[in-house]
Amino acid sequence: MVRHLPENVSAVKIIAKVINNKLYDILHPITMWPKIEESTYMHQTYHAKLELRGIEVDLSAMLHMTFMTIETTTLKEKLIGFSFFPLFIDSDTRMPVI
Amino acid sequence: MALHKGAYQMPIYSEYPPHTERVTYENFINLERVPTASVLLRVAYTAIDDKGNFISVKDPNLRIASMAFEPAPEYSEVAYSTTYYLTTGIEREVFKIRKQRKIDAPLKKVLQAVCSAPGVELTDDKDMVVYFAKRLANVSSLRMIDLCFFSTYAPEVGFRYNLYALHGAVEKHNIFSVLGSVSPPSSPYQDNNRSMLAAFPFT
Numbered sequence: 001m002v003r004h005l006p007e008n009v010s011a012v013k014i015i016a017k018v019i020n021n022k023l024y025d026i027l028h029p030i031t032m033w034p035k036i037e038e039s040t041y042m043h044q045t046y047h048a049k050l051e052l053r054g055i056e057v058d059l060s061a062m063l064h065m066t067f068m069t070i071e072t073t074t075l076k077e078k079l080i081g082f083s084f085f086p087l088f089i090d091s092d093t094r095m096p097v098i
Numbered sequence: 099m100a101l102h103k104g105a106y107q108m109p110i111y112s113e114y115p116p117h118t119e120r121v122t123y124e125n126f127i128n129l130e131r132v133p134t135a136s137v138l139l140r141v142a143y144t145a146i147d148d149k150g151n152f153i154s155v156k157d158p159n160l161r162i163a164s165m166a167f168e169p170a171p172e173y174s175e176v177a178y179s180t181t182y183y184l185t186t187g188i189e190r191e192v193f194k195i196r197k198q199r200k201i202d203a204p205l206k207k208v209l210q211a212v213c214s215a216p217g218v219e220l221t222d223d224k225d226m227v228v229y230f231a232k233r234l235a236n237v238s239s240l241r242m243i244d245l246c247f248f249s250t251y252a253p254e255v256g257f258r259y260n261l262y263a264l265h266g267a268v269e270k271h272n273i274f275s276v277l278g279s280v281s282p283p284s285s286p287y288q289d290n291n292r293s294m295l296a297a298f299p300f301t
Contacts, residue, residue, distance in 0.1 A: 011209055
């Protein structure tokens with residue numbers, strides 16, 4: 001789910017992939033679209049699941065998401081931004097692997 | 099090392115990290131964020147069936163595929179860690195104001211408005227997603243969304259403007275008055291068929 005989006009967004013397309021610390025793709029990108037009936041334009045729900053199975057995963061792996069939309073004020077295709085999530089932590093420090 | 103499992107609320111950044119030889123989480127934490135926006139995600143070990151076999155959302159058997167997806171907890175259950183998402187005082191104020199203004203609207207209504215602007219009348223959800231997918235197919239050269247856009251117009255709230263400077267006002271001792279005119283389109287005032295895409299030209 002994406003929450004409290006800017007007020008000039010419409011449907012937000014998410015491209016999700018897993019990358020390593022050299023920005024190489026470990027898992028090819030998948031595209032996610034919001035569930036229209038369950039979403040408002042500022043809070044969009046996806047019910048999407050990304051599965052990593054049968055591939056070699058680097059400990060520096062991060063989930064990488066790109067968010068894009070058609071801007072309602074200009075009706076042009078626009079980039080909203082990016083998000084990242086480190087998929088592994090150091091068991092001792094409980095901090096992300098760097 | 100361990101899987102970073104759990105439920106997390108993550109910020110959405112409006113800039114990409116500087117290109118260095120090795121990009122890690124430390125490169126992201128100081129990036130500029132899209133104000134108030136966040137994404138909820140969960141990380142968990144793979145799902146297994148009654149016999150201990152791995153199951154996938156891609157399983158051709160829809161019953162098994164549905165078992166591979168655990169419904170998300172409600173945000174109000176405080177199930178999502180905000181370790182990585184620290185809001186500012188201003189953002190918390192914006193949350194309150196937005197709640198009072200009640201501006202959020204069903205996504206479908208906004209999508210229909212976007213589709214109808216160029217004359218495309220769509221009502222089916224799948225058709226609308228196809229339309230958006232075509233429009234957003236080429237993502238290599240997208241410009242950033244306008245983050246200076248403050249809010250949609252709400253007639254009951256009205257609006258205000260600030261005058262920051264007068265240019266070319268060489269007679270500093272004179273008194274100046276400024277005349278401005280706003281040309282509001284009629285659509286925001288209509289009870290029915292109110293356009294969500296109305297813009298206010300200001301001169």
